[in-house]
Amino acid sequence: MTKAKPTLATFVSQARGNAGxxxxxxxxxxxxxxxxxxxxxxGKIQTPAPQNLHKLASLYRVPYEILMQLAGHPIPRPxxxxxxxxxxxxIGSVTRDEEDALVEYLQFLRQRKKGR
Amino acid sequence: MTKAKPTLATFVSQARGNAGxxxxxxxxxxxxxxxxxxxxxxGKIQTPAPQNLHKLASLYRVPYEILMQLAGHPIPRPxxxxxxxxxxxxIGSVTRDEEDALVEYLQFLRQRKKGR
DNA sequence: CAGGTCTGCTAAGAATACTTAGCATGACCA
DNA sequence: TGGTCATGCTAAGTATTCTTAGCAGACCTG
Numbered sequence: 001m002t003k004a005k006p007t008l009a010t011f012v013s014q015a016r017g018n019a020g021x022x023x024x025x026x027x028x029x030x031x032x033x034x035x036x037x038x039x040x041x042x043g044k045i046q047t048p049a050p051q052n053l054h055k056l057a058s059l060y061r062v063p064y065e066i067l068m069q070l071a072g073h074p075i076p077r078p079x080x081x082x083x084x085x086x087x088x089x090x091i092g093s094v095t096r097d098e099e100d101a102l103v104e105y106l107q108f109l110r111q112r113k114k115g116r
Numbered sequence: 117m118t119k120a121k122p123t124l125a126t127f128v129s130q131a132r133g134n135a136g137x138x139x140x141x142x143x144x145x146x147x148x149x150x151x152x153x154x155x156x157x158x159g160k161i162q163t164p165a166p167q168n169l170h171k172l173a174s175l176y177r178v179p180y181e182i183l184m185q186l187a188g189h190p191i192p193r194p195x196x197x198x199x200x201x202x203x204x205x206x207i208g209s210v211t212r213d214e215e216d217a218l219v220e221y222l223q224f225l226r227q228r229k230k231g232r
Numbered sequence: 233c234a235g236g237t238c239t240g241c242t243a244a245g246a247a248t249a250c251t252t253a254g255c256a257t258g259a260c261c262a
Numbered sequence: 263t264g265g266t267c268a269t270g271c272t273a274a275g276t277a278t279t280c281t282t283a284g285c286a287g288a289c290c291t292g
Contacts, residue, residue, distance in 0.1 A: 036250050038271055054190035065192050074170035076181040076191050152280050154241055
C-alpha cells in the first residue's frame with residue numbers, strides 16, 4: 001500500500017519505458033538532448049521548462065498537467081484566483097463595473113503623475 | 117480601435133500600472149526582485165518561470181493563463197482531450213505510481229468541471 | 233541649497249537549465 | 263578475437279533566469 005507519490009524523474013522515466021523509446025529516440029523526436037533527458041530522469045533537474053514538459057507529454061502520451069504538477073509549476077485553472085492581499089486592501093470588494101471604473105481612475109492617476 | 121497584440125512586457129507593465137503599485141511594492145508582495153521586474157517589463161526576459169508569472173497574475177488580478185500564453189508557455193488544452201486514450205489503452209500495464217498520478221489527474225478534472 | 237526618501241534602471245554576479253563531447257558497457261556479427 | 267554499433271551516463275561548457283548592489287533623477291522638507 002505504498003502510496004509513494006511519484007517524482008517527476010521516476011514518472012518520466014517510466015513513461016519512456018512504457019513507450020519503449022531510447023533516450024536518443026526521444027532526442028530525435030523532441031529535440032531535447034539525450035544528456036539532458038538522462039539528468040532529468042535522475043532527478044538532477046529541478047524545474048524543466050514547460051515547453052520541454054509539453055514535448056515529452058505529447059510524445060509519451062501522458063497528460064501535460066501531470067508533468068507540470070510534478071515539476072512544481074502552477075497549473076492554469078479555469079477557476080478564479082483568490083483575492084490578492086495588497087490590491088484587495090486597496091480596492092476592496094467591488095462589482096465588475098465598479099472595478100472597471102476604478103481601473104480607469106487608477107490609469108488617470110498614473111497618467112497625471114507622469115505628466116508632471 | 118486597433119488593438120495591438122500586447123507583449124508580455126507591455127501587458128505586465130500596464131497591469132502593474134492599473135494596480136497602482138511600484139516595482140518595490142511588487143517585490144515586497146511577491147518576493148521577485150525589483151530589478152528583475154524592471155527587466156521583465158522592458159522585454160529583456162524571454163521566458164519567465166511559471167511560478168513568477170503566477171505570483172504576478174494573482175497580484176495584478178489578471179488571468180494566469182494569459183501570462184503563460186504571452187510568455188510562450190504551452191497551456192493545457194481546456195477540455196478537448198483530457199484523458200489520452202493511449203494511456204487508457206495501456207492502463208493494464210501501468211505502474212502503481214502512474215496509476216496514482218492518473219487518479220490524481222481525474223480528480224483534478226472533476227474538480228475543475230465542478231468549479232465553474 | 234542640503235539632506236532624505238522614493239522611483240525606476242543597469243552592471244555584475246550567482247544559480248541553474250540545457251548542450252556538446254566523449255566514456256563505458258553490452259549485444260551482435262564476421 | 264576483434265570490430266562496430268546502440269544505449270545510458272557524466273564532465274564541462276554555454277545560455278539564460280534571477281539577485282545583489284548601487285546609481286541618477288524627481289520630489290519633498292527644513
